[in-house]
Amino acid sequence: MEAEAIAELIARRQPCVVLTGAGVSTESGIPDFRSPTGLWAQFDPLEYGSLEAFRRDPLKVWSFYKPRVAMLTEAEPNPAHLALAELERLGFVEAVVTQNIDLLHERAGSREVVEVHGSIRTATCPGCGARYELERVLELLAEADAPACPACGALLKPDVVFFGELLPAGSIERAVELARRARLLLVVGSALEVHPVAGLPQETLGAGGDLAIVNRGPTPYDARASVRVEGSAGEVLPAVVEALRCEQPQQAQDAR
Ligand SMILES: [Zn+2]
Numbered sequence: 001m002e003a004e005a006i007a008e009l010i011a012r013r014q015p016c017v018v019l020t021g022a023g024v025s026t027e028s029g030i031p032d033f034r035s036p037t038g039l040w041a042q043f044d045p046l047e048y049g050s051l052e053a054f055r056r057d058p059l060k061v062w063s064f065y066k067p068r069v070a071m072l073t074e075a076e077p078n079p080a081h082l083a084l085a086e087l088e089r090l091g092f093v094e095a096v097v098t099q100n101i102d103l104l105h106e107r108a109g110s111r112e113v114v115e116v117h118g119s120i121r122t123a124t125c126p127g128c129g130a131r132y133e134l135e136r137v138l139e140l141l142a143e144a145d146a147p148a149c150p151a152c153g154a155l156l157k158p159d160v161v162f163f164g165e166l167l168p169a170g171s172i173e174r175a176v177e178l179a180r181r182a183r184l185l186l187v188v189g190s191a192l193e194v195h196p197v198a199g200l201p202q203e204t205l206g207a208g209g210d211l212a213i214v215n216r217g218p219t220p221y222d223a224r225a226s227v228r229v230e231g232s233a234g235e236v237l238p239a240v241v242e243a244l245r246c247e248q249p250q251q252a253q254d255a256r
Helices: 002-012 051-056 058-074 079-089 104-108 134-143 171-181 197-206 233-244 250-255
Strands: 016-020 095-098 113-115 118-124 131-133 157-160 184-188 210-214 227-229
Touching (some): 002 210, 002 227, 016 171, 051 058, 113 171, 171 197, 184 197, 210 233
Parallel strands (some): 016 095, 016 184
Antiparallel strands (some): 118 157
């Protein structure tokens, strides 16, 4: 029933933009940050996830990131990622804005992905500015505890957004633009606690759009959502795809 309610909203309210957080990847075996069993319960973010910590002791930060990068590259997209890619392919989803750095949306087949917290796709040398692809970083990590820049020797910084760091140029602007244009913002697996992403639902609502939320646990926007589903993204989203398979996206069709 809940999946059908979301499917109906998606069919009626185009364009639909999706906003995903850590909850969409937990079913791929990737721990989230803020839950009691999350990463920040084990690792102090100020010691392992901040720009200041990286500048002070990059080797220590890499003691956290090296196993994390290994885990992220070994993880596979789950049914939630695959369902979102299918919704885009069917014309029901314009873009996915994600807080996740794990590349799983892209690997599942999503094409329009806005990574507002960066990703592990590349790492940049703070010394000389050279940028390296993940594959090269993994090669360097195979031989050392932290990847040193082959050009200058400085330890590379993953191109993920650390605490105390600005969001990647252009990405949050693009996310805000998408949220304003969306007649439906579908939030999946985010508690909407981390700014500025937490402000995106307000952009959609303020422009007259609707909000739907699939999340385990409450969010500050629950009362303003047209549909609110307490549940697993990996179960709900495939059911949404099934419900939409016979439908045509209304607005998108009209616009063509
Ligand atoms: Zn360098």
